Amino acid sequence: MKKLFLFVFCLTTLNQVFSQTLIGCALQGTAAGQYTVYQSSDNSEIDRATNEELRFLAQSFLVTPTFFYYDDSRGMNAFSTPENLAGSQSQFGTICFGLNLIKEQISLSTNGTNVPIILAHEFAHTVARRYGLNLPTKQNELFADYLAGGYMFYRARNFKTTDVQAAFQSFYNMGDNDFTNPNHHGTPASRSACIRQGYNDCLNAMQQGKVFTLDEGVRMGVNFVTSHNFD
Numbered sequence: 001m002k003k004l005f006l007f008v009f010c011l012t013t014l015n016q017v018f019s020q021t022l023i024g025c026a027l028q029g030t031a032a033g034q035y036t037v038y039q040s041s042d043n044s045e046i047d048r049a050t051n052e053e054l055r056f057l058a059q060s061f062l063v064t065p066t067f068f069y070y071d072d073s074r075g076m077n078a079f080s081t082p083e084n085l086a087g088s089q090s091q092f093g094t095i096c097f098g099l100n101l102i103k104e105q106i107s108l109s110t111n112g113t114n115v116p117i118i119l120a121h122e123f124a125h126t127v128a129r130r131y132g133l134n135l136p137t138k139q140n141e142l143f144a145d146y147l148a149g150g151y152m153f154y155r156a157r158n159f160k161t162t163d164v165q166a167a168f169q170s171f172y173n174m175g176d177n178d179f180t181n182p183n184h185h186g187t188p189a190s191r192s193a194c195i196r197q198g199y200n201d202c203l204n205a206m207q208q209g210k211v212f213t214l215d216e217g218v219r220m221g222v223n224f225v226t227s228h229n230f231d
């Protein structure tokens with residue numbers, strides 16, 4: 001029985017180690033080094049929910065990066081990189097989500113809503129590259145948070161039941177306060193402000209009968225994060 005399980009596991013996952021310095025943004029700190037990536041989380045429920053989410057993310061953000069789970073046992077994380085990993089080919093690069101992080105975040109949220117907001121943050125980095133924004137690190141992070149907030153508004157409205165407050169709280173808990181770190185993502189308060197602004201801008205627009213295009217969302221996000229002095 002055990003052998004059969006292992007055999008199936010090998011068939012359904014792509015198990016490949018890659019070693020390179022990633023230019024992409026990580027959810028927390030940097031993502032560099034050697035990782036093992038997988039096409040499956042080895043949990044059919046997680047795979048199904050993630051694949052549905054990836055389709056709605058692609059519709060929302062108009063980019064289709066390759067997605068992998070990866071072994072984040074050395075530090076829970078998720079990241080977006082312009083590089084094509086493990087032989088994948090996408091003009092939008094790759095997004096990787098740590099297996100430990102996804103399982104932790106699912107356990108912390110009643111309906112898994114913490115995972116979509118992280119995925120949306122990573123997709124927003126892919127969008128930022130596509131638009132050639134080249135914002136400084138902190139502003140780039142806060143811009144991704146802004147777009148993630150907007151995504152959560154449209155997700156709740158057009159896709160699935162969304163525990164927005166729980167998702168926002170999970171992000172608040174991930175903000176860092178390491179001011180000397182060049183990879184500083186913004187304090188929890190700053191991240192929270194940008195997520196809420198993205199959400200509220202979409203809500204206010206909807207109340208006036210308007211749905212933002214991606215171009216408009218990007219422009220508003222850039223404007224918001226560059227016109228405020230965030231910690």
Ligand SMILES: [Zn+2]
Nearest residue numbers: 025026027141
């Ligand atoms: Zn980021």
